[in-house]
Amino acid sequence: MNIDTSTLHLQLPNLYIFRRVTQLGSFQATADALQLPRSSVSKRIAQLENQLGLRLLQRSTRQLNLTESGKELLAITDSLTELLSNTVKLTEQAHAKPSGPVRISSSTILGQRYLLPLLPRLKQRFPEIVPEINLDDRVINLIELGVDIALRVGELPDSSLVARRVGTKSWACFASPDYLKHAPKLEVPDDLASHQCLIFRHQKLAMDHWHFRSPNGEIQTLQISPSIATDDARTLVELACMGLGVIRVDPTLILPERAAEKLVPVLVQWQHTDAAPIHLVCLGKQARSRAVNEVWQFLCEHLTLALAELKDADGTSR
Structure with missing residues (x-):
């Protein structure tokens, strides 16, 4: 029998129902769990069997038994449950409030004058995020020290870090x-x-x-x-x-x-x-937690505005 593999992906819902039937032991229990008519469950199993050209279940008036083909299909689709579980977790995380520590580094006076004034607004927007602020004028390796975001002055060496210019430092x-x-x-x-x-x-x-x-x-x-x-x-x-x-x-x-x-x-x-660029630097997007990404976006926006406002308030052209 030739199977049309181009439409096999359409059987994923039926595969899920098949696995629930084997877990719950009957069409009626599966129908109740999925809030479907019993006839719909029976129809879905029949569609799956027709698509595969295999008998998966032996039906009797009292019980359902897996055929050898049904047992093999159950075994090879074990990853479907894990896939669905991970999808649910991803959805839950996406809708949950961002939380956890975010390590932010800056030179002392730069952080004191530009970064710290933004923390009340940051905490108001993201109360579950815990900023861990490190103010240090020494040159540090962000990756080695586990720093998520840093405020840097000067030209940056090529690296795997993402940089956003937020202002200019003058003297x-x-x-x-x-x-x-x-x-x-x-x-x-x-x-x-x-x-x-x-x-x-x-x-x-x-x-x-x-x-x-x-x-x-x-x-x-x-x-x-x-x-x-x-x-x-x-x-x-x-x-x-x-x-x-x-x-x-x-x-x-x-x-x-x-x-x-x-x-x-x-x-x-x-x-x-002399004039030197001020950059906000961060790990690549794939390496960021949701909390780090939210803080990164917040600081990119608000630091740029804060630095521009301070330059305007200064009124000098140095």
Whole structure:
């Protein structure tokens, strides 16, 4: 007998009913369980047998018995139950609220000023998600440390991570009014040689080369001999507020200190040439949990808006 395999997939519902009949032991019990007429169950089994050209059940007035073909069909369709069970689980997970931990990494001051203010709104939208925030100015390997999402500054090396540009970081020089009262003149970059300068430095990076563009467009680079160096950006800002020297920092990161007049700009005619992209990076979509994916989408949207608003509020073009 030739079997039309092109329409065999249409027998999947009948295969399911066949398996339920063998589990429950009768057409009537199966009909009750599936809320179908008994005649429909009998008809479906007959359709399956006709399609396969096999007798699957021996019917009698009191019981049903599997034929040898029926036993073999039951054995080879065991995976159908697992397939349906996994489908149900997938549906349940898709409709459930996203939950569980999401590990987010950022440099200290970037995370403090941009990331942390978004957490109340994030928690309000996804109360079952548990953000685990790591603020660290060291360069870390996201995959090795199990970080799900990170906020990064600078060009990114090629990797398996997905990156979304959310803003741009720029720089300008600032000092406290108290420091400037007693400091030497500071009118051109070369004057920094007579000043206390505070720099960011850790084991893999020293930000001790400061670049300037003069009012006539010439580029000047100075190597800074620091009076204090630190590997924590928040500490750098605090040191400057204490009157310990000049810092080079993104103006938008110190809006509160500027508003309180704890820090004021210096060398305002000498723009800084450097600008670095700010990226949100994450594992590839296939490797993300639903919770990670929801946080990723949320941060991509809201960080882009927050960074743009801060740049507008800053009002500078550095």
